[in-house]
Amino acid sequence: MTIISGKKREKIDRLAELAAREEERGVSLWQDAFRRLRRNPAAIVGAVILTIFVLVAVVGPFFVPYGPTDTMGIREGVVRVGQGLIPGHSAEHWLGYDHQGRDVFSRMVVGARQTLLVGVVSTLIGLSIGALIGGLAGAAAGLGGRWGRWVDATLMRFIDMLLAMPSLLLAVSIAALLGPSLTTVMIAVGMVSVPVFARLLRGSMIVQSHSDYVLAATSLGVRKSKIALTHVLPNSLAPVIVQATLTLATAIIEAAALSYLGLGNPDSAVPEWGVMLADAQPWLGIRPALAIYPAVAIIITALGFTLLGEAMREALDPKLRK
Amino acid sequence: MTGTDVLVEVRDLKVHFPIKRGVLFDRTIGHVKAVDGVDLRIPRGQTYGLVGESGCGKSTLGRALLQLTPPTTGEVNFDGVELTTLPAGKLRAMRRRMQMIFQDPMSSLDPRQNVESILTEGLHTHGIGGNRDERRKIIAETLDKVGLPRWALSRYPHEFSGGQRQRIGIARALVLGPELIVADEPVSALDVSIQAQVINLLDELQDSLGLTYLVIAHDLAVVRHISDIVGVMYLGGLVEEAPSDRLYTEPLHPYTRALMSAVPVPDPDVEDRRERILLAGDLPSPANPPSGCRFHTRCPWAQPTRCADERPVLREVGESRVACHFAEQIASGELRPHQVQVQIVRPEGEGEEPDVVSAPSEPGSFV
Numbered sequence: 001m002t003i004i005s006g007k008k009r010e011k012i013d014r015l016a017e018l019a020a021r022e023e024e025r026g027v028s029l030w031q032d033a034f035r036r037l038r039r040n041p042a043a044i045v046g047a048v049i050l051t052i053f054v055l056v057a058v059v060g061p062f063f064v065p066y067g068p069t070d071t072m073g074i075r076e077g078v079v080r081v082g083q084g085l086i087p088g089h090s091a092e093h094w095l096g097y098d099h100q101g102r103d104v105f106s107r108m109v110v111g112a113r114q115t116l117l118v119g120v121v122s123t124l125i126g127l128s129i130g131a132l133i134g135g136l137a138g139a140a141a142g143l144g145g146r147w148g149r150w151v152d153a154t155l156m157r158f159i160d161m162l163l164a165m166p167s168l169l170l171a172v173s174i175a176a177l178l179g180p181s182l183t184t185v186m187i188a189v190g191m192v193s194v195p196v197f198a199r200l201l202r203g204s205m206i207v208q209s210h211s212d213y214v215l216a217a218t219s220l221g222v223r224k225s226k227i228a229l230t231h232v233l234p235n236s237l238a239p240v241i242v243q244a245t246l247t248l249a250t251a252i253i254e255a256a257a258l259s260y261l262g263l264g265n266p267d268s269a270v271p272e273w274g275v276m277l278a279d280a281q282p283w284l285g286i287r288p289a290l291a292i293y294p295a296v297a298i299i300i301t302a303l304g305f306t307l308l309g310e311a312m313r314e315a316l317d318p319k320l321r322k
Numbered sequence: 323m324t325g326t327d328v329l330v331e332v333r334d335l336k337v338h339f340p341i342k343r344g345v346l347f348d349r350t351i352g353h354v355k356a357v358d359g360v361d362l363r364i365p366r367g368q369t370y371g372l373v374g375e376s377g378c379g380k381s382t383l384g385r386a387l388l389q390l391t392p393p394t395t396g397e398v399n400f401d402g403v404e405l406t407t408l409p410a411g412k413l414r415a416m417r418r419r420m421q422m423i424f425q426d427p428m429s430s431l432d433p434r435q436n437v438e439s440i441l442t443e444g445l446h447t448h449g450i451g452g453n454r455d456e457r458r459k460i461i462a463e464t465l466d467k468v469g470l471p472r473w474a475l476s477r478y479p480h481e482f483s484g485g486q487r488q489r490i491g492i493a494r495a496l497v498l499g500p501e502l503i504v505a506d507e508p509v510s511a512l513d514v515s516i517q518a519q520v521i522n523l524l525d526e527l528q529d530s531l532g533l534t535y536l537v538i539a540h541d542l543a544v545v546r547h548i549s550d551i552v553g554v555m556y557l558g559g560l561v562e563e564a565p566s567d568r569l570y571t572e573p574l575h576p577y578t579r580a581l582m583s584a585v586p587v588p589d590p591d592v593e594d595r596r597e598r599i600l601l602a603g604d605l606p607s608p609a610n611p612p613s614g615c616r617f618h619t620r621c622p623w624a625q626p627t628r629c630a631d632e633r634p635v636l637r638e639v640g641e642s643r644v645a646c647h648f649a650e651q652i653a654s655g656e657l658r659p660h661q662v663q664v665q666i667v668r669p670e671g672e673g674e675e676p677d678v679v680s681a682p683s684e685p686g687s688f689v
Contacts, residue, residue: 027478027481028434028436028478029433029434029478029480030434032480211429212424212425212426212429212430213429213430213431213432215385215390215422215424215430216422216424216430216431216491216494217432217443218390219388219390219417219420219421219422220417220421220443220444220447220494220498221414221415221416221417221418221444221447221448222443222444222447223414223447231432231435234434235432235433235434
């Protein structure tokens with residue numbers, strides 16, 4: 001394989017772009033956005049971080065050297081918490097033991113899967129409920145006339161109620177109501193992002209429904225419901241997709257916060273970065289690294305999602321198109 | 323215009339937009355009278371040009387005619403069918419026969435649809451062209467008519483130039499085979515060189531397809547070139563309506579005179595010597611239009627009491643229809659223009675006292 005220098009690659013890219021213009025098929029907005037995304041270094045860094053994270057989360061647990069719940073350190077007498085002895089990294093245990101004598105590296109890898117699961121599922125919950133409410137309200141407000149404004153107002157007052165509560169308090173109340181479990185964390189974190197998605201999609205759809213191409217479709221005689229689905233909705237999705245990527249980052253942090261507060265999975269045998277962070281608290285004096293590992297992992301993952309999200313915002317913004 | 327075949331007849335059309343205020347509950351505190359009692363007829367196969375300054379309601383009139391903005395009152399009769407009372411389903415079916423061309427071709431095309439999808443949408447909606455091949459044939463013919471190449475079909479709007487985009491907009495309107503096309507500022511967003519192309523295209527299409535146009539524009543030269551009849555709008559109402567050439571050579575209404583005198587003459591000697599009428603003040607607020615004749619606050623020929631008391635109706639003077647009490651006297655020179663005191667008309671309770679406001683110091687100047 002030959003190594004192509006940066007400059008040469010740029011040239012090839014430009015040629016490819018020219019060739020693409022000559023092509024029979026046109027370039028849709030999505031394709032165009034993807035092209036610009038590929039040229040953005042922030043997007044590439046974000047994508048690389050996320051690829052590593054997802055790979056570790058999906059296949060990592062099959063290759064971990066030790067069981068994440070195996071308290072071998074205590075059994076072997078290496079970890080003696082009473083004497084303040086928690087050994088750090090070694091050739092066998094890359095990141096050392098935790099206070100219960102478990103291998104930290106194995107727990108981090110298995111914890112990645114939990115973290116990804118919580119992030120994705122809670123974002124999906126928030127996105128689907130939020131988009132449903134916001135989409136209905138937006139279509140009703142933009143195209144529905146007097147009756148539509150009523151529907152919109154009713155739905156939005158419900159969203160305002162959710163929005164009025166501080167997000168962590170809302171999540172804590174939901175978690176407290178349903179009892180601590182992983183599902184609870186996902187529902188709680190998801191519910192927190194519902195009003196954001198709903199408001200965003202609604203606002204975006206209202207703006208789009210006042211555009212000329214909607215008027216043009218109306219004058220063609222297209223039904224309003226069809227206009228909402230085929231014209232208004234697809235053109236309103238870009239900010240929602242960006243927000244979903246950014247929400248993945250905050251969802252991971254919020255899930256960690258809930259776990260930290262003891263509202264997460266009560267079965268601490270299943271490692272999760274937030275739980276690990278909480279568990280490390282009493283031992284900060286002896287081995288602060290126990291808190292630093294999950295904290296840094298959370299930060300880097302959140303950074304990856306944020307970088308990609310911001311890059312997508314730029315790529316999808318029609319104003320920034322050449 | 324009697325005896326000619328009338329395609330569209332508008333009677334006493336009004337479009338009033340409510341002004342809403344209120345923290346908790348919306349309260350209607352007034353109305354913006356965008357269109358306030360317009361009567362017009364568009365003969366089949368002809369072009370009706372609508373001119374007027376920004377905010378005079380010409381675009382709203384066009385949209386209300388197509389029922390895109392619901393009229394407050396009035397009638398719109400399209401080829402014998404009353405549109406304002408038509409049920410939604412029947413109106414949708416009627417839309418096939420009347421289409422619209424927009425000012426900004428970029429914003430009027432869905433950026434996520436390629437040209438083929440843009441053109442098929444209308445065909446699908448009205449069930450024109452049974453199968454795919456037949457639809458393709460119709461679309462290909464339409465592309466030829468507007469002068470777009472075949473490869474345009476798979477492209478997206480952002481890949482075209484402004485003029486080509488406007489052609490796509492025209493193709494979208496044409497593909498349904500309409501009888502009436504309302505063109506709202508069809509060329510004002512285009513370069514001058516492209517403007518000519520698009521106008522000539524509209525002209526050719528009218529000749530070959532027998533289309534009827536309502537062209538809304540503020541460019542007097544464009545309207546003169548393309549129109550058979552021209553209507554001049556001021557503050558929601560028609561002030562004058564005349565055959566195109568007559569309106570330009572012999573404007574009767576004072577407002578039309580002022581508009582026409584703003585058109586430069588391509589001869590420096592004539593340009594230097596000709597009479598120019600500069601209108602004083604701004605367009606009054608359509609939420610609180612002046613009493614009587616809408617134009618009397620800025621009219622250099624305004625006469626005491628009658629102009630302010632009685633709203634003139636369109637009446638026939640020669641070949642023209644004009645809404646001015648004193649059109650004949652002004653035309654014969656019996657009435658002379660006078661200075662105009664600027665009156666600032668505001669919606670009630672809005673802004674400062676009129677005498678505090680700084681107004682143009684030289685209201686009406688006649689060179």
